Amino acid sequence: MSKPMFVVATSNAGKLREFQAILGDAFVLRGLAEFDPVVFPDEGEDYEANAIAKARTAADALRLPAIADDSGLEVDGLGGAPGPLSARYGGPGLDDRGRLLHLLEALSGMRGSARRARFVCVAAWASPGGSVRVERGECEGCILTAPRGDSGFGYDPVFEVEGLGRAMAELLEEEKNRISHRGRALAALRASLTQPVETRS
Numbered sequence: 001m002s003k004p005m006f007v008v009a010t011s012n013a014g015k016l017r018e019f020q021a022i023l024g025d026a027f028v029l030r031g032l033a034e035f036d037p038v039v040f041p042d043e044g045e046d047y048e049a050n051a052i053a054k055a056r057t058a059a060d061a062l063r064l065p066a067i068a069d070d071s072g073l074e075v076d077g078l079g080g081a082p083g084p085l086s087a088r089y090g091g092p093g094l095d096d097r098g099r100l101l102h103l104l105e106a107l108s109g110m111r112g113s114a115r116r117a118r119f120v121c122v123a124a125w126a127s128p129g130g131s132v133r134v135e136r137g138e139c140e141g142c143i144l145t146a147p148r149g150d151s152g153f154g155y156d157p158v159f160e161v162e163g164l165g166r167a168m169a170e171l172l173e174e175e176k177n178r179i180s181h182r183g184r185a186l187a188a189l190r191a192s193l194t195q196p197v198e199t200r201s
C-alpha cells in the first residue's frame, strides 16, 4: 500500500528536517518549497489555534492534507515567556543565535527553579475536507548559562534536558526526536492518523 502524503506547513528548516526524520517512514512529506507560495495568517498566543491555522491554511490553499506545528519555550522565571511568541522573542531583527543570547541576558542573575523550562509543541493535521487532528508534546529541562552543542536549531544550545545533563544541541538527531516535545506530539499524531476510523473515540 502506498504511504499517505502530507504537506508540511512550515518555513522553519529545522522543524522540516525533524518532521521528515520522525514521520518519513510512514508518510510521504512534501515541503512548502515544492508549491506556489502560501500566505499564512499572523500568529496569536495560543499554540493550538496557531498550529490548526497553519495546517488548515495550507490544506485549503493547496487542496492537500497538511501538517504543521506551533511550538515554543516556556521559562518559569519569565512567567512562561516567551512561549508561543518564541520565534519573535527579542524583536524582529534577531536570528536563532540572537534570540538565545537575548534569553540568557533576560535570565542573568536568575538561578535554580527560575531557570526551569519546557519546550512545548502542538502538532496539527488538516484535510482539505475539513477534518482536523491535534496532539501536544512537552519536554522538561532548564536554561543553561551559556550555549552548548551545535546540533538542532533555535534554543537547543541553551536547553538542558531533564535527567540527561546534556543540552538539546548536544544530542544526536535521533536522540532528540525520541524525547523532544515535537517527537512526542508527532508520535501521538502518527498514532491518531494510522488508527482505523471505526475504532476512534
Ligand code: ITT
Pocket: 009, 010, 011, 012, 015, 043, 069, 070, 071, 072, 073, 086, 087, 119, 152, 153, 154, 155, 156, 180, 182
Ligand atoms: P513556522 O511557523 O513556519 O513553522 P516558526 O519558526 O515561526 O516556523 P513557531 O512560530 O512555532 O515556528 O516558533 C517556534 C520557535 O520556538 C522557533 O522559532 C524556535 O525558536 C523555538 N523552537 C521550537 N521548537 C524548537 C526546538 O525543537 N528546538 C529549539 N527551539 C525550538
